[in-house]
Amino acid sequence: MIRIHNTLTREKELFKPIEENKVRMYVCGPTVYNYIHIGNARSSIAFDVIRRYFEYRGYEVNYVSNFTDVDDKIIKAAKELSITAPEVADRFIEAFEEDTAALNVKPATLHPRVINHIPDILAFIDVLIEKGYAYEAQGDVYYRTRKFEHYGELSDQSIDELEIGASQRTGAEQAIKEDPLDFALWKSAKPDEISWESPWGAGRPGWHIECSVMATKHLGDTIDIHGGGQDLEFPHHENEIAQSEAKTGKHFANYWMHNGYVTIGEDDTKMSKSLGNFVTVHDLVKEIDPQILRFFMATTQYRRPIRYSEATMKDAQANLQKLRTAFENATFRQATAEAELADDQEKLVELQALEARFIEEMDDDFNAANGITVVYELAKWMNNYNEQEKVSAAILSAALKIFTETMTVFGIEFQTAGLLDEEIDQLIEERNQARKHKNFARSDEIRDQLKEQGIILEDTPQGVRWRRA
Incomplete structure (x- = not known):
């Protein structure tokens, strides 16, 4: 049974879906x-693993993840690039x-955009105004934070502590609010900015309202899981709860999940664009195999x-290669395997025990670190089995099935060696013939030629096999 650490309750809870x-x-x-x-990519990968594990366990996942396509930063970028905000x-x-495709992140079931939900946002704000949870002020609309009695529970902060922080803020916006804690649902338009007409004048949505609108529109008033980066816990997700529950009168999300930061440097500073200490995925995947970054996270x-x-990435590369080698060795050995052997049932029980341990670890709040440790044990088991003089095709097939399914949870998919490049096949055969006729100079030449192309040959008791470096 899957247990989830719920940020709202700060406890691990048994997962009970709505449906x-x-x-x-x-x-x-x-x-x-x-x-x-790569800090942004952490969230995409973390929740992709969670989604994949739910699917591995037999759940149908309706996964919605938005694009914020109206924002101050987008407007600033549009001016700098001399194009429109939508562009x-x-x-x-x-x-x-x-x-994210390079990182093998599955596309969401739906990727809604703010600009396609403006009528829904206006209607949502209207309800909040009618219920007394929001008010208009000089073309802006603000949420009355104090009116929502549970405000601060997600981030474990009291309203008094929040008030002290809010009272330090200055600016024109603070001057027109009823309370320093109130936050914007609708912002009046500035000259030459993207805007839409509304009952309160031309403007655009505040940041927090968009997710409340799109989550409830596409998943219902109450959803199973709401996730995001740790930095969104406050104020974004706190504000989402206040808006959504004030509007619907229902519990918004049954489980709140937040992934940890990516840090960089000796002092473990959080990676962020504002600090300028970030590495973009766009640049990194040009330098390294994106599967390594995926595996690392x-x-x-x-x-x-x-x-x-650099050190943690090298460790990830080495560990990934060990797993790839175990997969390729087992795949290669299938060609010379017996149909079945006397100890098949005993070996199958061992494999099933490893599979059960993987599930046990991952059921515990998606503990990927413990889950991959079990996969390492499975890889070691396969390597040891392959060293036997005789192996069973049925057992190799069962081991590879478990290995492939568990690795797919992490988004790692190795290609089988069954479809070899025709040119490589021909060179390997030519090398075999050269060795047969004791033409070792030509044999070594072919080996070096393939090595230059990133193809490593391995001479085994079962014949020559190859792998990519």
Whole structure:
């Protein structure tokens, strides 16, 4: 049974879906004004692993993740690039899709955009005004934070503590609010900015309202899981709860999940665009195999911080290669395996025990670090089995099935060696003939030629096999 650490209760809770075997899941997506950095990618990968594990366990997941395509940062980027705000958003949505595809992140069931939900946002705000939770002030609309009695519970802060912080703020916006804690639902338009007509004048939505609107519109008034980065816990998700529950009168999300930061440097500073200490996925995947970055992030428990460094990436590369080699060895050995052996049932029980342990670890709040440890044990088991003089095709097939399914949870998919490049096949056969006729100079020449192309040959008792370096 899956247990989830709920940020709202600060406890692990047994997962009970609203609908049997179905998960309604909303994860806050990017503000599309630039390329995503690897801190942003952490959230995409972490919740992709969670989604994949639900599917592995037989759930149907309705996964909604938005694009914030109306925002101060997008407007600023539009001015700098001399294009419109929607054109900025289109450009970086396309970049996001390319970068996350490189990281093997599955597309969401739906990626809603703010600009396509303006009528829904206006209607939502109208209800909040009618219920007394919101008010208009000089073309802006603000939410009355104090009116919502549960405000601060998600981030475990009292209203008095929040008031002290809010009272330090200055500016024209603060002057027209009823209370320093109130936050914007609708912002009046400034000259030459993108805007829409509303009952309160031309303007655009505030940041927090968009997710409340899109989550409830596409998943219902109450959803199973709401997720996002740790930095969104306050104020974004706190404000989402206040807006949504004030409007619907219902509990907004049954489980709140937040992934940890990516840190960088000796002092473990959080990676962010505002600090300028970020590495974009767009640049990084040009330098390294994106599968390595995926593996690095997918195999850490989602709530824990990740330290990004050259050393941690090298460790990830080495560990990934060990798993790839175990997969390729087992795949290669199938060609010379017996149909079945006397100890098949005993070996099958061992494999099933490993599979059960993987499920046990991942059921515990999606503990990817412990889950991948079980996969390492499975890889070691396969390597040891392959060293036997005789192996069973049935057992190899069972082991590879479990290995492939568990690795797919982490978004890692190895290609089988069954479809070899025709040219490589021919060179390997030519090398075999050269060795047969004791033409070792030609044999070594072919080996070196393939090595230059990134193809490593391995001479085994079962014949020559190859792998990519």
